[in-house]
Amino acid sequence: MITISNLSKAFGSHQAVANLSFTLQPGEVLGLIGQNGAGKTTTFRMILDFIQADEGTIAWDQHPIDANLSRKIGFLPEERGLYQKQTIEEQVVYLAQLHGMDKKAAKVALQDWLDRLQVVGKPGDLVQSLSKGNAQKIQMIMALIFEPDFVILDEPFSGLDPVNAAIFMDEIQRLKDRGTMIIFSSHNMDNVSQISDQLLMLKKGRTVLQGPVQEIRESFGRTRLYVEAPHLTKSDYLAMTGVNHVEAKDGGFLLTLDSEAVGHSIFEAVTSNGYIPAFSQQPPTLAEIFKTEVSTND
Incomplete structure (x- = not known):
């Protein structure tokens, strides 16, 4: 279980996140929504220890998220970034090894992922040869190939056509079914409604809506x-x-x-x-x- 308690972060006079609290159970999906600049990415960066919170705590089964637990986290950043001169296999397998996966097993798993996500490309292809959509699929594979127990997806559907968005949705559902804890942000409210168990909306860093999606809808x-x-x-x-x-x-x-x-x-x-x-x-x-x-x- 992931427990976030009274998490806050300010940059100078700007309060990016204020008193954020939520829990995430195994097999649960939390949809994090809000306008650009609402505090979503800052929240992700604090959970991943990319930046330090000013106040509050982040715990995984009542323990701080140390280097060992970090290896069990899959992260798809909003800012897409791949090494254009490397092959698909070089990048995916290297990252998988960093997360504790055997090199041979990673190569086998990569082909399965390429097939499942319907990537137009082979393991030996250079990243620069991929279309934008296929490059995004490779980043999704990099976040998930080592079967993480906790996944953070920052705008995973951005720029995807409906067919490929549905493929991503299927993978999120598969992760959920195997007990993975998932947080994702999206501006597509249909996707949020379809896959999320819990919803949390930030506005200027503050929580304005929180709870099960249908309960929030019914409250209106x-x-x-x-x-x-x-x-x-x-x-x-x-x-x-x-x-x-x-x-x-x-x-x-x-x-x-x-x-x-x-x-x-x-x-x-x-x-x-x-x-x-x-x-x-x-x-x-x-x-x-x-x-x-x-x-x-x-």
């Missing part, structure tokens, strides 16, 4: 309502009490409500003539909550 109320009722128009919905906003979507209308209680009266109104194809009342999406929290004044 079921104020988003999707309706398909062919006999009703946008004007009809706008005329209903408690409806703040209406937009056409996927053959129906998406309504924003004053409160989730309004849904009862709307249901009675739209079904007064009988069957309708769709009526789904949901809490706001994580993307909508993110926008709300970002725009909220301190």
Whole structure:
């Protein structure tokens, strides 16, 4: 278990992270979100001991993360960086050995990873011959090939197309299933919602949201309502009490409500003539909550 307690870091007068606390259990995924500059990367660097915290503690099963435990951490940095003149195998195998992996075993595992991540390239290819997406896959392999017990992924989906993002998601799920502790940051709220057990949102270094993803969504109320009722128009919905906003979507209308209680009266109104194809009342999406929290004044 990873335990972060009251972690703080300032750079001069700028408070990068303030009183951050959370725990991460084996097999659990924590989605760390926030605007650029919110404190996510600073948090990762403190956990990895790249920079020292001003206050607070970082523990792995109640022990400080020493050099031995650090070898069990896989890290994919936001800043991509590979040696262009070296081969894929040279870089991956070297890093795997630094984390305690046998050289021969690393070479065998590398080919399996290249196949699983659908890398267009061979172990002996120079990194400079790879496309941006394939180079990113190599960095993902470097972070995971030694089967770490704790993984930190800083914007792993940045620049990936949907197919390759899905491949990365599958690997994160595989790690989760084998009991790996995972923290990842992303600006793609769909990915965060899909894979995260816990969510933590930072704003100017301070925690503004924390908890299970669905609980956070539900705390904002079921104020988003999707309706398909062919006999009703946008004007009809706008005329209903408690409806703040209406937009056409996927053959129906998406309504924003004053409160989730309004849904009862709307249901009675739209079904007064009988069957309708769709009526789904949901809490706001994580993307909508993110926008709300970002725009909220301190």
